[in-house]
Amino acid sequence: MKRRTPAYINILIVLGLLLVVFYMFAQTSDFLTSKYFLGTAVISIIVVFIQTAIGDLIENEKFKKMTDEEKAAYLAETQIPYFKYLWNGAFKSQSEKEEKDMLIDHGFDGIMELDNQLPKWWLGLFYFGVAYCVLYVTSYFLTDFAHPYKEYDQEYKEQIAAVEDYMKTVPQATIETAKFSxxxxxxxxxxxxxxxxxxxxxxxxxxxxxxxxxxxxxxxxxxxxxxxxxxxxxxxxxxxxxxxxxxxxxxxxxxxxxxxxxxxxxxxxxxxxxxxxxxxxxxxxxxxxxxxxx
Ligand code: HEC
Known part of the structure; x- marks a missing residue:
């Protein structure tokens, strides 16, 4: 049985993603106090807790069906701190026994192939990239977000306004002060x-x-x-x-x-x-x- 990610880490990940997405659209940190952001955050946290509770139930059922040996191994694994477990999963190479378990049966000339799983961090980045891409492309085509013409217009207006503000502060020549030069x-x-x-x-x-x-x-x-x-x-x-x-x-x-x-x-x-x-x-x-x- 696979070890599950603790709820607090899932909550942190979800909040992190929400921050990125909200910031992407708002472009300022003002959204932090908006009811939309706070509402979405609260609902997401509740969903994470529900998901954790369902996971717990399934885990209990699976645990009951394990042999004593498997139970002991699983309990020993849960003793390892989560981040150490994660680190091992991502970077530690497997023992010889583990290698044997995932050997694929089409060796040739003594070269064998292992059915390695992709590292978690790699998969995480990949899924994040896919989700981000979908979000970005849809917002690019369907909203004003990240639209170069709209952004150009906006910046142009701001600069013109800034120049006008500046011009108001520049002392101007009058008929009394003007001189030929x-x-x-x-x-x-x-x-x-x-x-x-x-x-x-x-x-x-x-x-x-x-x-x-x-x-x-x-x-x-x-x-x-x-x-x-x-x-x-x-x-x-x-x-x-x-x-x-x-x-x-x-x-x-x-x-x-x-x-x-x-x-x-x-x-x-x-x-x-x-x-x-x-x-x-x-x-x-x-x-x-x-x-x-x-
Ligand atoms: C739409 C046409 C037009 C434009 C544009 C124009 N002017 Fe004139 N300007 C005239 C006319 C017509 C007169 C004559 C006014 C009169 O009869 O009192 C004149 C008169 C003048 C006079 C006085 C000449 C005289 O003999 O009394 C000056 C100096 C002058 N203009 C400078 C300028 C400057 C500098 C500009 C640009 C910032 C300018 N004008 C733009 C039509 C124009």
Whole structure:
């Protein structure tokens, strides 16, 4: 008769598996206090006790039918501590007598074959692997669990939210603090290409919106060119809503406006104007006399 696994070990194994499976789906340890987890754990423990009780009954019946010799051998075996017994079963090679018992009768050329049982730990891992695989594959196809697209979406949203949170803490340039800097021109150009080029044309040569490279300006609310551009991008045009308030509407941050204004300053002051003869839009507004300092 085979020795049975003690109930407390079965309970530990079952609880261990439940922890793995619940964690797999919940991804946090919050489930530990949930009624679903606690309920499943209690029911599983009860099932283990029932299984142990039935096992005890069967064992008693079998024991009664044993010969005295078998009974003695079985009782001696139960004296060995369970883990030592397990260790022996897994790693100790069998005695010669045991080998004889499981010799298979198709030896050839003196080579004999033993009908060894697979080690318990190996079988345990194998069954666990099979169960895990079934669980994983079904949840992969039927639930959101471990779904790469869903996980990607989730992480993407979290990162965007984190970036937005971070942006709220970054000090933003205002019309008072913004300054022209040569270093911002490149980044400003990228912002211009993304947001402004459709109306103001390549290089600011004009189109739906005025030519930004010449000395004529419709709107001149500020005294210096750089601040004037900053003001216009932040507040838009009062006369013509086609030029929206990029800053006030929340499309561009103060730092973005500082950069794009640096680019507009650059194409206006540091490059030759694009004239109508070169494909630029005709001057609009009045000639501006900007104060020099930024
Ligand atoms: C949908 C078209 C459109 C877009 C996009 C646009 N603008 Fe304008 N913008 C205009 C129009 C039209 C005007 C002229 C407004 C007026 O008549 O007062 C203008 C005016 C301006 C002016 C003042 C020019 C002047 O002569 O008074 C500046 C500076 C300017 N835009 C910069 C930008 C920047 C920088 C961007 C990108 C962030 C941008 N605009 C995006 C249409 C646009």
């Amino acid at each position: 040569e270093d911002n021109v490149e980044e400003g150009k990228v912002i211009f290409q993304t947001n402004c080029v459709t109306c103001h044309g390549e290089g600011g040569k004009g189109g739906i919106g005025p030519n930004l490279t010449d000395g004529f300006w419709i709107n001149q609310p500020e005294k210096t060119l750089f601040k004037n551009v900053f003001y216009m991008v932040e507040n838009g045009s009062k006369n013509n809503p086609t030029m929206q308030a990029w800053g006030k509407n929340g499309v561009l941050t103060g730092n973005d406006i500082e950069k794009v204004a640096a680019y507009v300053y650059h194409i206006n002051q540091e490059q030759a104007p694009i004239t109508p003869a070169q494909g630029g839009a005709a001057p609009q507004g009045t000639e501006a006399h900007w104060e020099k300092s930024n």
